[in-house]
Amino acid sequence: MTVEKQDTMRAVVWEGKPFHMTVKDVPRPRLVEKEDVIVRITTSAICGSDLHIYHGILGSNKPGWIMGHEAVGIVVEKGKDVKHLKIGDRVIVPDSPDDGVLNIEPRVPPFIFYGAGDDFGHDGGCQAEFVRVPEADNSCIPIPEGQSSDIDFLFLSDxxxxxxxxxxxxxxxxxxxxxxxxxxxxxxxxxxxxxxxxxxxxxxxxxxxxxxxxxxxxxxxxxxxxxxxxxxxxxxxxxxxxxxxxxxxxxxxxxxxxxxxxxxxxxxxxxxxxxxxxxxxxxxxxxxxxxxxxxxxxxxxxxxxxxxxxxxxxxxxxxxGAVDPKMVAPMLVELVKSGRAKPGFIVSAEVGIEEAPRMYEKFDKHLETKVIIRFPWEEEELKLGPAKTK
Known part of the structure; x- marks a missing residue:
């Protein structure tokens, strides 16, 4: 699978103005470390904790960051030290990627998160066309082969x-x-x-x-x-x-x-x-x-x-405390794979990224239960395989 290299991408951006989100062109993420992958996002979502940022009460010191921490997508680039993922793999992007640091107390929850600005890590956000995932072998949660739906797996990210x-x-x-x-x-x-x-x-x-x-x-x-x-x-x-x-x-x-x-x-x-x-x-x-x-x-x-x-x-x-989705992911992946768990029942609206600001407003007013963001190129991937989406 080949992916055209563009310099920019569309993303939902928080600019520090309460009750206001914008969609704009931002630099596309690049590989930084040998353990990174770049994931082309197929489906993202607006989370309740995103509303804390939308209300102006949570986030990093300096505004201007990409929003979002729930996503599934396709690996389109990988660093040379990534061992367990290949180009074309479909993966869940957890809200808190691995930081590559030895954790001597696994019970202490992580405070590295997507979509909250530099003070919470430097990995961008998931309401965008692409995202960089550090320490990819320990961060990405693979979606089993033969599973065609993004939605049920999406919510394992958070x-x-x-x-x-x-x-x-x-x-x-x-x-x-x-x-x-x-x-x-x-x-x-x-x-x-x-x-x-x-x-x-x-x-x-x-x-x-x-x-x-x-x-x-x-x-x-x-x-x-x-x-x-x-x-x-x-x-x-x-x-x-x-x-x-x-x-x-x-x-x-x-x-x-x-x-x-x-x-x-x-x-x-x-x-x-x-x-x-x-x-x-x-x-x-x-x-x-x-x-x-x-x-x-x-x-x-x-x-x-x-x-x-x-x-x-x-x-x-x-x-x-904060929750690390990676700790329970193996169990939840199997529940979704078997059809025993179908968490996608919560979705009330599917939109393109340009509609995200309006959906933040509707979600905040309780006019939607759960909004997911789809990307326009997604249907093209169905024809390319092996990375199928729905």
Whole structure:
């Protein structure tokens, strides 16, 4: 497969203006190290954590970076020291590529991410035609041969892996009852993961009816917290509480009046999580000072009121943090390959890259559940093989 070498590519770019994204020509990435590959992206996506940047509260000091950290694509260039990938391979690009540094504490989560600017690494973003992947043998997640669909594999790059791991954070075991706060893309996939893994009941908590309908469609029990406090609704159904609860919203959560309240979910979780249960926090809590790249970050208080007495008295375990998709990828690849897992059910819109700014606005207003970005040359690849896409 040959790929015409162009100097520029189209990409979604954050310029430091809250509630504004742009699509522009930027330099195409090149191989830098001998372990790099260049991936031609077939499908990317807009993630809920991208909205933290869109809102101006998260990101690097200096704006002007390419957005996005979810992608699948085709290897079109490789460095001479790449051993396990070849030109034409279809791969998942994880949101946190390997940095090539010996990690003496594997449990410490990575803080190298695509799509958040130079302070989070120097690898660009995935809402673009091409992306450079460093340490490719340890970063790229191969898509098995014979698999024609991008969509289900796409979410292994972040939100399927993150929702799955959020359950692990809570200490989940088959048969547990689970409450998932948030029915956005990651929250839906957390609820979906709980059902796949044998939860006896899963409660999906949100205020957007379209999301709650989607949750109900997979077998979760929808809870609209604006009708009545979620903790009270669930307590009527589970008098002893749910065994596990998971925060899939993070620090931009809102209360029943739809006003920002950074500790709202933690307060609710303290009420509904059973004694001896667990609370997982895969949602982002990463307050920072205001910068050019995150001009409104200072409005987020880095400190929140925490109901320690409730957690201590009940003996509730708590774990959270960033998730490395590569840690659970082998398991999830097999689930998707076998057809057991089909996380693509969350997609509500497929667009070209030029429509991305408009879709950021719609996604932010909860008018879309999950937006994926396709690229116009994709259909041509079907004729070239062996790198098939759909």
């Amino acid at each position: 939100i399927f892996a993150t929702g799955w791991t959020g359950l692990d954070f809570s200490g989940f075991q088959p048969g547990d009852t689970v409450a998932v706060f948030g029915a956005g893309p990651m929250g839906l996939l957390c609820a979906y993961s709980a059902l796949l893994r044998g939860a006896s009941k899963v409660y999906s908590i949100d205020h957007v009816e379209a999301r709650l309908e989607k949750a109900a469609s997979i077998g979760a029990i929808p809870i609209n917290f604006t009708n009545h406090p979620a903790s009270e609704q669930i307590s009527l159904l589970e008098p002893n509480g749910v065994i596990r609860s998971v925060d899939c919203c993070g620090y931009e959560c809102i209360n029943a009046d739809l006003k920002p309240q950074h500790n709202f979910i933690i307060e609710e979780a303290s009420k509904i999580t059973a004694a001896g249960g667990g609370f997982g926090i895969p949602g982002v809590y990463m307050a920072q000072a205001s910068t050019q790249g995150a001009p409104l970050a200072g409005k987020v208080n880095p400190d929140i009121t925490f109901p320690i007495s409730a957690f201590w008295t009940k003996g509730i375990r708590i774990q959270g």
